[in-house]
Amino acid sequence: MESTTIKSPIIRSKNFNAYFGNNHVVKNVSIEIPKNHVIAVMGPSGCGKTTYLRCINRMHELIPGATSKGEMLLNTEDIYSMHPIFVRQKIGMVFQRPNPFPNLSIYDNVIAGYKLNGIRLPKADKDRIVEHSLTRVALWNEVKDSLTKKGSFLSGGQQQRLCIARAVAMEPEVLLFDEPTSALDPISTSTVEELFHELKSNYTLIIVTHNMQQAARVSDRTAFFYMGELVEYDETKTMFTNPKDNRTQNYITGRFS
């Protein structure tokens, strides 16, 4: 299925399955994700792409009745034999709707991963983390004078970048994005998309999107999910110019959505 073999993938799943009760939503997915790349996961709604994403950092199991089966590795470690706390500290996540903590200031939101986990840092370190993280998401100049304000005062796009900064501040290895721009206006969307290129140098990004143009614009590789199955996984350029599977062909030409 793959045109190129991937050397030492950072995430590798083999015959991975996920269920909601008896509902089989992710079927036998095997995938290898290379380091420092942007991977887009696309497919029509209900195809299991978000569920698969949430399995990578074990958020899926938080839903009552949700189970999973199969192999999922981070580097060489089995994610499902680690404690979820460690997994989630190494694999950050950004959600569909911006969800800054409403009870915290912008500053505290960025270091929430430390502050709320009870990790005490010297003030100078915290300042550095905050400035560094906010700079990485191109938010520093906009908020540096209002760091003590509550995060919920920011605009939607700014809130989403704040959430990315919050994830980046934890220095994870992988960043998961669950349709990160679907609640944003076009200008904020393009700002966030530019960030992906920026972040790629330090992190591996996995982005779920139902927007094909976005997948084409931002990703190095694309995975196409359909009805719980991984139909095709390839270089983005190859996928959009020369899809191997009929279903991919139909999807990218808009024959079903």
Added chain:
Amino acid sequence: MDTSVENGSVTRSDLPLRVINSGKSMIAVNARQKIRRSFNQIRAENIFKRSLVIIGLIMVVLVLGILLTLVIQSLPSIKSLGLKYLWGRVWDPVQDIYGAWPFLLGTLLTSFLALLISIPFSISVAIFLGEYYPKGWLPNLLKNTVELIAAVPSVIYGFWGLAVLVPIVRNFETHIGVEPVGVGIFSSSLILAVMIIPYAASLGRSMIQMVPSPLKEGAYSLGATRWEVIRSVILPYTKSGLFAGILLSLGRALGETMAVTMVIGNTSLIPKNIFSPGNTMASVIANEFTEADKPVYLSALIELGLVLFLVTVVINLIGKKIIDRFTNE
């Protein structure tokens, strides 16, 4: 989200290979320290999840404990007096004669009379706030004031009733030619009627506000007047909800102790009419519990408490069930 206790055992392989990426990290946290903290966190997480389950269990045990205590403590009375205790017409602890009928009757009379008096008022408030004037500062004031009725301590209702209401009732009794005692079933019912207004009113209000506006608009578009809409759309739609509110009011009236104790007159004779003094189950417990010197006497009082407990539990649960069904529709 799920809080089921996960497998708490942590093995060496769980150790993160790289808690902090040293190459690009700017964070000067000792990695080993951070790992140890994380292990503590995992232990704390497991303890916390277990304690939550224990607290859930405590709530069940608490209620079972209440029921069990009441049953065990009323056993002497149940054994020696039997079922006929409930309709025995004489209560004379000195002669060791125990019959609960005067108190059952007293409770039923005061509660239903109170309900009868309060329904027009509470339903009016519900319609006023739910339909006629749902917004504005004046309705808001009315809403808050009615809610405050429930906040006033019952001992204050009792004291005020004793000082102000009882003389008025006594006057009234002289006028209509019954024995002018003032204290009694009637006075208690009046006080109770005031106290239980907020329960039916606030529930009724929220039920009436939930009537879908297309239903009302449909009736208006056919030329119905406001009253006709209320009678033929709103009241039929909300009748189960209003009934639940009235049930909750009733549950409250049955169990009310202090205000009733202070104005009912406290006699264990069967009331002759609604102006007679009497006793309710709650008031006789309040009055005689600390004086009950014989085991059967005390146990008979607790059996009253058990009956009161069971009746109010059943009424409240039925009321809650109706509300749940109504709000889920």
Added chain:
Amino acid sequence: MKAGNVKYRIGKSGGFQALVVLFSVACVVPLIAILFYIIKAGITKINWHFLVNIPKPVGETGGGIANALLGSVIVIVIAALIAVPLGILGGVYLSENKKSRLAYWSRLSIDILQGVPSIVIGIVAYFWLVKPLRGFSALSGSVALAIMMLPIVVRSTEETLKLLPDSLKEAAFALGMPFHRVIFKVIIPCGISGILSGVMLAVARIAGETAPLLFTAFGNPYLSTSITKPMQTLPLLIFNYATSPYNDWHDLAWGASLILLLWVLLLNIFTKLITRKWKVQL
């Protein structure tokens, strides 16, 4: 349709509306009558002396309610110390476990507890604490009041937490926070206004409770701070003195009633205001 018929129907509708307004406004009358009467009867009794002295024996004028004030505070604080942590965690448990079997029974138990008449709770507390400890005590009164507070705190916590969006919890979990930190650092702080208002309403509710204290805290004409001894509280003092035949004692009870009423009403109004102000923007 005839014009006369329509006029009749409109008239009937207006008449009904007038009736509803009349009955609604009438509801407020007893409350205002009680407020006015108690203020009138109580205001002249209240002075510094009244607040810092204990009641005098029959026949002597003067005396105050210091023992009842202090007793009420002690009994309520201990009750809150028992019920608030238990209630908040109970609310967390119920909102986190919507479907488990134990949660169903816990929820049912809380529903039942909410409707139990206060006098019954008094009986039970008597057998749980007064009898084993061989004597009436402030502690047993606090436990009885804690049982009354519990369902209010549990329910308000549960309702508040249910309204918080799941995304908040997900954000916290995704940062690798353990469950207890998610609850204590994110969920409870975000719902704090709703939880606090539940706690304050529960305190307001038990501040005026008398029935569960009759066989537990019992009352005490003297100043006592020992929680293993009988203790006077405001509602108990009002009940005992109001039903006594002495005018001096009635006066004392009116003063105490005014204080209790102000305490409870202010707590209620304060709660309403504070909930509006502290609400976390979501």
